[in-house]
Amino acid sequence: MTNPFWSPALADLQPYVPGEQPRGRKLIKLNTNENPYPPSEHAMATLASPTLPEALRRYPDPESVELCAAIASHCGVKPEQVFVGNGSDEVLAHAFYSFFRREEPLLFPDITYSFYPVYCNLYGIDYCTPALREDFTVDVDDYAGPAAGVILPNPNAPTGRILPLDEIERLLQLHPARVVAVDEAYIDFGGDSAAALIDRYPNLLVIRTLSKSHALAGLRLGYALGQSHLIEGLQRTKNSFNSYPIDSVAQQLGAAAITDEAWLEETSDKVMATRSRVAEALHELDFEVVPSMANFVLARPRGMSAEAVYGGLREHGILVRYFNKPRISEYLRISIGTDEEMDALLDALREILPAPGTSQNR
Amino acid sequence: MTNPFWSPALADLQPYVPGEQPRGRKLIKLNTNENPYPPSEHAMATLASPTLPEALRRYPDPESVELCAAIASHCGVKPEQVFVGNGSDEVLAHAFYSFFRREEPLLFPDITYSFYPVYCNLYGIDYCTPALREDFTVDVDDYAGPAAGVILPNPNAPTGRILPLDEIERLLQLHPARVVAVDEAYIDFGGDSAAALIDRYPNLLVIRTLSKSHALAGLRLGYALGQSHLIEGLQRTKNSFNSYPIDSVAQQLGAAAITDEAWLEETSDKVMATRSRVAEALHELDFEVVPSMANFVLARPRGMSAEAVYGGLREHGILVRYFNKPRISEYLRISIGTDEEMDALLDALREILPAPGTSQNR
Known part of the structure; x- marks a missing residue:
């Protein structure tokens, strides 16, 4: 990885890897905490x-x-x-x-x-x-x-x-x-x-x-x-x-x-209302949901590995964030999108997750 | 200048000072080498x-x-x-x-x-x-x-x-x-x-x-x-x-x-043509003109200090760049503007500079 023209310490850097920005393919993008509503x-x-x-x-x-x-x-x-x-x-x-x-x-x-x-x-x-x-x-x-x-x-x-x-x-x-x-x-x-x-x-x-x-x-x-x-x-x-x-x-x-303070109040209120509804729905789907004051929720599926749920959502055209890191590798970070996007997410999860009472892939 | 909250080396920085961006007052701005023509x-x-x-x-x-x-x-x-x-x-x-x-x-x-x-x-x-x-x-x-x-x-x-x-x-x-x-x-x-x-x-x-x-x-x-x-x-x-x-x-x-290659060729040609004309006119006004391949010329007035000419131009509403630095403190850097702007510059210089044959402020 080192290169004779680089400053000696350059090869030791560990650059940041941002969340995926998919090009071309149309995905429901819930992986980088963007606001679902257009700007003011x-x-x-x-x-x-x-x-x-x-x-x-x-x-x-x-x-x-x-x-x-x-x-x-x-x-x-x-x-x-x-x-x-x-x-x-x-x-x-x-x-x-x-x-x-x-x-x-x-x-x-x-x-x-x-x-x-x-x-x-x-x-x-x-x-x-x-x-x-x-x-x-x-x-x-x-x-x-x-x-x-x-x-x-x-x-x-x-x-x-x-x-x-x-x-x-x-x-x-x-x-x-x-x-x-x-x-x-x-x-x-x-x-x-x-x-x-x-x-x-x-x-x-x-x-x-x-x-x-x-x-x-x-x-x-x-x-x-x-x-x-x-x-x-x-x-x-x-x-x-x-x-x-x-x-x-x-x-x-x-x-x-x-x-544009009115725009901020209106859109933030919408995001927070959707967040409450999604947290409750995920809880009903047997997720452990970490209490969130952000425009995302961190949640742990119980019947299936987080990585498998991430892959399943991707197959349904829905992108969430999976971190293969200590302590959070069984969680998914899900950005709060529009109500329609979150309904699509919940529908997909109902298809992906095992039926209540069963357990697989743990 | 030091501050207990700053990283210890911060007070030793010597930040860059950009060319003046005048707010409000309408000046002919020939001090930061901007292109005089609007973008494509x-x-x-x-x-x-x-x-x-x-x-x-x-x-x-x-x-x-x-x-x-x-x-x-x-x-x-x-x-x-x-x-x-x-x-x-x-x-x-x-x-x-x-x-x-x-x-x-x-x-x-x-x-x-x-x-x-x-x-x-x-x-x-x-x-x-x-x-x-x-x-x-x-x-x-x-x-x-x-x-x-x-x-x-x-x-x-x-x-x-x-x-x-x-x-x-x-x-x-x-x-x-x-x-x-x-x-x-x-x-x-x-x-x-x-x-x-x-x-x-x-x-x-x-x-x-x-x-x-x-x-x-x-x-x-x-x-x-x-x-x-x-x-x-x-x-x-x-x-x-x-x-x-x-x-x-x-x-x-x-x-x-x-x-937009056509735009680039047309505007660069105009700037170069104006540069040639201005260099010649400055030479006729007894400036020493450094040969330039840029969209500015560095030029030294001979009958008067560069700082005094800078001040005189400013009084005429024309901003050029004066560097109070070794070796170039007797020069002015003049961006190439439109033909009209450069004509205004040359007219102002004719008023500011001493009449041929006299010498002042050296």
Whole structure:
């Protein structure tokens, strides 16, 4: 795998493998937590702006001032408490570089977003992964001790479990001199955001994305919220990497999307209602369903291996996410689609799973 | 400047400072080498695609397969010899990480794109900067000796000077076990591309952008061309940083833009014709004009300091680039605008500069 022209450490990287994006074949796609509803029409209308050719001819605003102002207004923070990036993955990468390159290890749960160890390898950061409890909740006491910082998604992925804000505060108090990053990619589906704590905790960084709740995974917009000294740290890294990470289309469309509060409330409510209904139906199909505050559920079939159910669903033209990893290899992560898509999923499961009372493939 | 929450090395970064993007005030903007003509209408038409809301709802193609195919066809290489990034600045950052983190210093000219030392600081890369000759040409003999690699823009910026392909080949032969990166941001304005050498040199990486010649600075698209083992190295880094760097709009619009060969030929011809005329007019105004193969000229006023001319132009509502740096502090870098914009520049210079035979402010 090594190559004489590569930097010596390059062969040691373990790149992230994203969920499959099937080309061509028409599948019901419940594998990457995309929003099932189209983005705000108010936002899409910006694409027809007659000034767009001129905006594209010129360099975009390197500071994304209007977009940051729209995000600040939406989140109830000051514009100087907002940093935007090319998807929350870029924001995360800059956060790892800016805050976690230290002697001590970074702490994150053993079951979590699998990009975190990839960033650690990229930047030579040591890490420790305290185990979630058996029910996939976080035990904050496991996060005491010397650390470069803490990062965790809340709700966690791929579990869907949420950590209450008073527990987030305990984490912040355990590491007053280190950044605690709360990755809120899924916060708009019923959770309480830690953004409300920013003014009280100089070590709190909240990271969010327009990919899930705003149905704009294809636009690549993520952001971080924190006190201005943390935002300034991210800007130092960003301005040493790419001055203009957000293109003019994304700045305009993103600002309009985040301003459309009615769209967000309506679609999030629909996703949450479908989630409740699907969780109940899966339970009736004898799945163990992990309580979720995200736009997916992690669920364990009982009569059949998760991998076999994954394969069976694929044969029915339905794609869900299967992780061949310790502790979750008997679970499937199922994104919440439209009601019609979820009905198709449930119908397929009824065909795939063994009839009640029988047991196979265990 | 240091901060207890930042990674210890963060305060040592020296972030890049991009050219000014004036907000609000209407200026003739000749300071950041944007194309004066609007982007291809064929490309802009992709924004009206009825499938765009669905494309934005989903994650984009992480590999940008169609965009890479369009670039390969345009450049006469194979699709597996193409890597795309969020502007050529991101491509450059990944190239520095992927190829230049070695014991020896990276080599680049003393007068060149000022982001190169910034990347070196970001990734802890040592560097040496051989001086350009007095006429701002590169002396390839200065690039012998142990090195992590070589990078230079061709044409160089901010000089506009081009290094002939046989000299590029000498550089490639001096460092057969190291990557030589040729940054061709300005190659479409009359230069010969090193892309023709890729199949013969496993150490050649060519980097380009749609920002200048395709009038899409606001879209943020850059790419690298090289043998597939170099492209694979860049992909390893990219997939450890951000799986989806190119949004769906940029993938579609960029592919259409790069396919519109007639647009490129017509607008590049216009820019080159204007460049010839402006160089001659500046010469008549007693400027020393560095021969340029880019969409800008570097020129030295003789009767007045460059900084004073910069200030005078600004008072006339015309923005050019002034670098307060060794060896070029008596020069101005002037982007090639439309004929009307350049006429306004020349008229303003006639008012600002002292009458022939007099001398002031030297």
